[in-house]
Structures are given as structure tokens and as C-alpha cells.
Amino acid sequence: MQKPDQNPQGILIEGLKKRYGQGETAVDALKGVHMQVAAGEVVGLVGPSGSGKSTLLKCLGAVIEPTAGRMYLNGKRIYDDGWLVDDLRALRRDRIGFVFQAPYLIPFLDVLDNVALPRMLAGEPNPQARSEAMNLLKALDIQHRAQAMPSQLSGGEQQRVAIARGLVNHPPVVLADEPTAPLDSARAMMVMRILQQMARDYQAAIIVVTHDEKIIPTFRRIYHIRDGITVEEAGEGRPLD
Amino acid sequence: MISLAGRDILHAWGKFLFTGLGLGLLIGVTLSMAGVYRGMVEDGRALIQASGADLWVVQQDTLGPFAEPSGLRDDLWRNIAALEGVAAAANVTYMTLQIHSDRHESRVMLVGLTPGDNRLPGWPRFLLAGRHISRGHYEAVADIASGFHLGETLKIKRHHYTVVGLTRRMVSPSGDPMVFIPLKDAQEAQFQKDNDSIIRQRHRTAANPVLSDSRVQTAVNALLNNQQQVNAVLVRLQPGAQRTRIAEHIRRWQRLQVYDNQQMERILVGKLIATAARQIGLFLVILSLVSATIVAFIIYTLTMDKIREIAVLKLIGTRNRTIAGMILQQALALGIIGFVIGKIAATFAAPHFPKYVVLLPRDSITGLLAVLCICALASLVAIRMALKVDPAEALGG
Numbered sequence: 239m240q241k242p243d244q245n246p247q248g249i250l251i252e253g254l255k256k257r258y259g260q261g262e263t264a265v266d267a268l269k270g271v272h273m274q275v276a277a278g279e280v281v282g283l284v285g286p287s288g289s290g291k292s293t294l295l296k297c298l299g300a301v302i303e304p305t306a307g308r309m310y311l312n313g314k315r316i317y318d319d320g321w322l323v324d325d326l327r328a329l330r331r332d333r334i335g336f337v338f339q340a341p342y343l344i345p346f347l348d349v350l351d352n353v354a355l356p357r358m359l360a361g362e363p364n365p366q367a368r369s370e371a372m373n374l375l376k377a378l379d380i381q382h383r384a385q386a387m388p389s390q391l392s393g394g395e396q397q398r399v400a401i402a403r404g405l406v407n408h409p410p411v412v413l414a415d416e417p418t419a420p421l422d423s424a425r426a427m428m429v430m431r432i433l434q435q436m437a438r439d440y441q442a443a444i445i446v447v448t449h450d451e452k453i454i455p456t457f458r459r460i461y462h463i464r465d466g467i468t469v470e471e472a473g474e475g476r477p478l479d
Numbered sequence: 480m481i482s483l484a485g486r487d488i489l490h491a492w493g494k495f496l497f498t499g500l501g502l503g504l505l506i507g508v509t510l511s512m513a514g515v516y517r518g519m520v521e522d523g524r525a526l527i528q529a530s531g532a533d534l535w536v537v538q539q540d541t542l543g544p545f546a547e548p549s550g551l552r553d554d555l556w557r558n559i560a561a562l563e564g565v566a567a568a569a570n571v572t573y574m575t576l577q578i579h580s581d582r583h584e585s586r587v588m589l590v591g592l593t594p595g596d597n598r599l600p601g602w603p604r605f606l607l608a609g610r611h612i613s614r615g616h617y618e619a620v621a622d623i624a625s626g627f628h629l630g631e632t633l634k635i636k637r638h639h640y641t642v643v644g645l646t647r648r649m650v651s652p653s654g655d656p657m658v659f660i661p662l663k664d665a666q667e668a669q670f671q672k673d674n675d676s677i678i679r680q681r682h683r684t685a686a687n688p689v690l691s692d693s694r695v696q697t698a699v700n701a702l703l704n705n706q707q708q709v710n711a712v713l714v715r716l717q718p719g720a721q722r723t724r725i726a727e728h729i730r731r732w733q734r735l736q737v738y739d740n741q742q743m744e745r746i747l748v749g750k751l752i753a754t755a756a757r758q759i760g761l762f763l764v765i766l767s768l769v770s771a772t773i774v775a776f777i778i779y780t781l782t783m784d785k786i787r788e789i790a791v792l793k794l795i796g797t798r799n800r801t802i803a804g805m806i807l808q809q810a811l812a813l814g815i816i817g818f819v820i821g822k823i824a825a826t827f828a829a830p831h832f833p834k835y836v837v838l839l840p841r842d843s844i845t846g847l848l849a850v851l852c853i854c855a856l857a858s859l860v861a862i863r864m865a866l867k868v869d870p871a872e873a874l875g876g
Contacts, residue, residue: 336874346483387490
């Protein structure tokens with residue numbers, strides 16, 4: 239296992255455990271997860287229902303705290319004694335990007351403000367936040383829909399906007415939860431291309447949780463999770479073109 | 480930072496507008512109720528001011544002509560008018576009854592005035608049309624709220640009266656418009672019995688063995704049919720006259736009750752309108768509770784509709800106070816929309832109320848503050864629910 243100071247960029251997880259409940263009813267959802275994703279890399283996380291996938295995602299997303307283990311983000315230890323909810327909130331805002339199965343865009347904000355929102359929440363003035371959001375929309379070739387409302391977009395466009403929102407703060411880690419599930423093959427491949435391009439361009443470590451057989455062959459590395467333990471496998475790394 | 484509440488309101492403006500409309504009508508009713516109360520107080524004050532009297536002389540141990548029955552001999556005014564410092568004294572009678580013309584029927588307060596000098600206290604101060612009463616009988620001046628027209632013939636008890644003048648804002652404490660007629664006619668209307676009653680009374684007197692003398696019977700019947708009563712004597716003082724001293728003199732030597740304008744106002748507002756005020760107050764409380772319940776329900780429902788968005792907002796790092804602020808701002812915006820609609824509705828509805836409705840700016844400001852407080856309190860349930868939303872809900876699983 240690499241030491242964190244040897245890999246300062248990306249995400250490193252060592253012996254992550256999560257127990258729900260106490261005593262005889264306690265359930266060990268994660269039993270010692272080891273994982274490492276370098277900056278600029280996209281890895282897959284696959285596993286059957288009940289394997290601990292969602293719990294791992296919530297721990298990675300700083301939504302719940304693990305029972306034991308360590309997590310490093312760009313070399314900085316994230317889980318430690320003394321973390322407060324407010325710190326986790328700031329962590330989610332500034333250092334973790336989220337892309338969901340459904341886009342979950344804010345329906346009362348237009349595309350530009352949906353993307354700019356995380357930067358605005360971080361206290362950046364609206365013009366600068368919008369300017370950065372527009373750059374991302376351009377990178378994702380959806381700048382022409384900047385003033386549209388989410389309800390006016392197609393499913394593929396909504397997912398691209400959601401990806402832009404997840405990346406707008408240039409987080410070192412992006413968690414994508416089944417981002418291609420509702421999409422057809424062509425659109426799923428397009429989303430994967432975008433994620434890989436964004437990982438390269440923004441040096442983000444992207445973890446894609448998926449069941450989607452269409453995209454699993456595109457990963458170079460895949461983590462399988464079973465009964466709360468991860469096993470790393472080499473992927474096919476099939477080209478996306 | 481953009482206003483999330485503002486954007487949501489603009490996005491779902493129809494929902495907010497229609498909810499605000501419903502709330503606004505409730506607030507309009509609340510403002511109108513407050514206006515009705517203010518109108519009653521204002522009517523009472525107008526009645527006292529319009530009388531032109533400085534002192535109200537009434538029967539001993541009574542609260543005056545409006546709150547309690549009061550009867551005085553109609554020649555007492557001479558003794559009072561003769562007092563030093565008194566500029567004028569005039570008899571007056573008050574009686575509420577139903578009167579009608581060929582065209583229209585109205586409940587009015589009939590006021591009997593000494594004809595001849597319209598500068599005497601008790602007379603309406605100004606007329607909208609026509610002239611004051613100039614004859615001793617069968618002429619009337621009506622408040623315009625009674626619905627009677629100039630030249631119209633009114634039937635009051637046994638006699639017919641011609642409306643010769645119209646006035647306004649001359650109403651009783653209960654809001655009935657006043658109709659002024661000559662004092663003798665008013666005394667007749669108030670105290671004269673019908674023919675059958677008079678005949679029955681004569682028979683009773685004749686059947687009484689103690690009153691067997693026909694002259695005694697005549698005297699007794701005359702006494703029983705005495706109409707020489709008034710309800711009050713209104714007194715206007717000379718400039719610089721000592722009000723307290725004159726009032727005390729009348730109390731002590733004439734054995735009568737005297738009230739000045741402030742005391743009369745306290746009787747009208749504190750005793751006569753008190754029950755109505757309590758009733759209106761209770762209505763206001765009920766309407767406030769209903770408004771609060773509606774706002775709470777609407778804001779709760781709107782928040783429930785946004786649970787997933789709130790979870791996403793929390794997941795991407797939105798502070799709890801930003802989310803609470805969004806819900807609070809929406810509740811306050813709903814209150815302001817409702818208040819504006821309510822204020823407009825109350826303003827347009829006020830002239831159509833049968834009673835005088837006074838919408839004071841002070842009441843409107845108090846109402847707005849109350850609405851904002853109610854909305855803020857009503858949003859607490861939704862805020863509590865929103866703060867409980869787990870950001871993990873956005874991740875599913």
C-alpha cells in the first residue's frame with residue numbers, strides 16, 4: 239500500500255470500516271476498504287446490491303463518517319477525530335464533486351446558475367462564478383443552453399449540466415453515482431468521454447459507481463466491492479471512440 | 480449569492496399568486512373587521528363632536544342617552560341655560576326605530592331637536608343638500624346613509640314627514656343613521672301610546688274606586704299620558720367657562736348626572752362598543768390562526784415538494800441557514816403578497832359595508848407586522864423538516 243505522502247494527489251483510502259447499529263444487531267457495511275485513485279484517473283466501482291457500495295459512496299462523499307480507517311484527499315487526512323458537520327459540509331462544497339444517477343438539477347435556476355451554484359455557495363461573487371460556469375458549459379459544448387431552465391433540456395443535456403455542476407469547483411474528487419443508468423448507449427459513451435476528458439483537464443480523481451454493462455469495459459481499473467471489502471481488478475480500458 | 484427564494488417564487492409564481500390570493504382575502508377580511516371596529520369608535524366620536532355640546536345632562540344614576548334609558552322633564556333646560564357660563568342648552572330625544580317611505584325602509588336613530596335655531600347643540604353641523612328644519616312639525620333631516628332622498632315622505636309612527644335636508648356622518652353608536660325631526664314630534668313618537676292603550680288605561684282608571692271622581696280621573700289620565708320628557712339636555716358653554724364647576728353645580732343642585740365629552744366618549748367606547756370590540760377581537764384571533772395554518776400548510780407542502788432539491792443543496796455544501804432563509808423568505812413573500820391583495824380588497828370593499836369602516840394606516844402597518852410574524856412562525860415547521868433532510872438522500876441507496 240502506498241503511503242499518502244508518496245501520492246499527494248487524488249484519493250487514498252486505508253482500512254475504511256463502517257458499522258451500523260450496536261451490539262447483536264450491529265451490521266458491518268464496510269469491513270476494511272482499500273482504494274486509491276490518482277488525480278486525472280477515472281475508476282469504476284461495481285458491486286451487487288447490499289455489497290456496501292452506497293455506504294462507501296456516502297463515506298467518500300463526506301455524508302457519513304466511517305467507524306474506522308483513514309481517508310486522504312490530495313494527501314490531506316480527511317477523517318480524523320474532531321471533525322464537525324460544518325467541516326464536512328465545507329469539504330463537500332469545496333473538495334468533492336457529485337454527479338447523480340438522475341441529474342437533480344435545481345428546477346427554479348437556469349442552467350448557468352445551476353452550474354455556478356457551488357461556487358456561489360462558496361462565497362464567490364456571482365459574475366465570477368457564472369464566468370467559470372460558462373467555461374465549463376463551453377467545454378461540455380452546452381453553452382447555448384445556458385439560459386434554459388432544466389425542464390427545457392433533454393436527458394443527455396441535463397446530465398452534462400449535472401457533470402458541469404460537479405466539476406465547477408475543480409474538486410480533487412468527483413463521485414459519479416450511476417451517471418449513465420438512464421441513458422442509451424451513445425449517450426452513456428458520451429458521458430464517459432466527458433468524465434474522462436474532465437478528469438484529464440481538471441486533474442480530478444473520478445470514481446464512477448455503476449452497474450452499467452455498456453461502460454464497465456471502458457475503465458482501466460475497476461474496484462469490485464463484495465460484503466464490504468474491495469478487490470481491485472484491471473479493466474479492459476476499451477477506447478470510447 | 481443569488482436569492483434562491485426569489486428564483487423559486489418566480490419559477491412557481493402562479494402557485495404563489497393563487498395562494499397569496501386566498502391568503503389575501505383572509506387578510507382582507509381581518510383588516511375589514513379591524514376597520515369596522517375603528518368605524519364604530521369613529522362613529523361614537525363623531526356623534527359626540529357633531530352634537531356641538533360641552534356637557535351632557537342626563538337622568539341621575541344613568542349612563543346617558545345611548546348606553547341607558549334616561550328621562551328628564553323637558554323644562555329643565557331653562558334652569559341650566561340660566562346658569563353662569565352656559566351659552567346654550569337644548570333638549571334632545573333619541574330613539575331607535577324602523578321607519579319607511581313609499582320606496583324604502585331603514586332602521587334609524589330618531590333625534591328630536593328644538594326647532595328654530597340650528598346653532599343649538601344637537602343640530603347637525605352641516606348639510607349636504609336642502610335646508611335645516613324650519614317648521615315646528617313634520618319636517619325631517621336625514622343622514623344620507625339612511626337611503627332617504629330630499630323631498631321624500633317618511634312615515635314615523637302616526638305621522639308623515641318631508642325630508643328637507645340631508646347630512647352625513649351622523650350615526651348612532653351602533654351605526655344606525657340619524658333622522659332629525661322637531662322635538663314635539665319626537666316626544667310624541669317616543670312617548671305617545673296608541674288609541675287602544677289609551678282607552679284601556681281610561682277603563683282601568685274608571686274602574687278604580689279610589690279614583691271615582693271624574694276630575695281626579697282626568698288628572699290621572701293626563702299624567703299617565705304625559706309626553707313632556709326628553710332623554711338629555713345638551714349644554715354648550717361660553718368660552719373660558721369652568722366646565723367642572725358648572726357640571727358639579729348641575730349635579731349638586733339639579734340632582735342630575737352630567738358628563739363631559741371625554742366621559743361620554745369613554746362610555747360609548749368603553750361600555751357600549753366593548754362587547755362588539757371583544758367579539759371583533761376574537762374574530763381577529765381566529766382569522767390569524769386560520770391564516771397561520773394556511774401559510775404553514777402551504778409552505779410545508781412547497782418544502783415537501785423540494786425535498787430532493789434540498790438534499791442536493793445540502794450535499795453540495797449549502798449551509799442550513801441558507802436553506803432556512805430560503806423557506807423563511809418564501810413564507811414572508813407569501814405574507815406580503817397576501818397582505819397587498821388583502822389591503823386592496825379591504826380598501827375596495829370598505830365603502831360597500833353597511834357600517835362605517837375606517838382603515839387606518841397604523842392598523843395596516845400593525846397588520847403587516849402581524850402577518851410577517853405569523854408567516855415567520857408558520858414557516859418553522861417547514862424549516863424544521865428541511866433541516867432534518869439527510870444530504871445522503873440525494874445519493875440514493
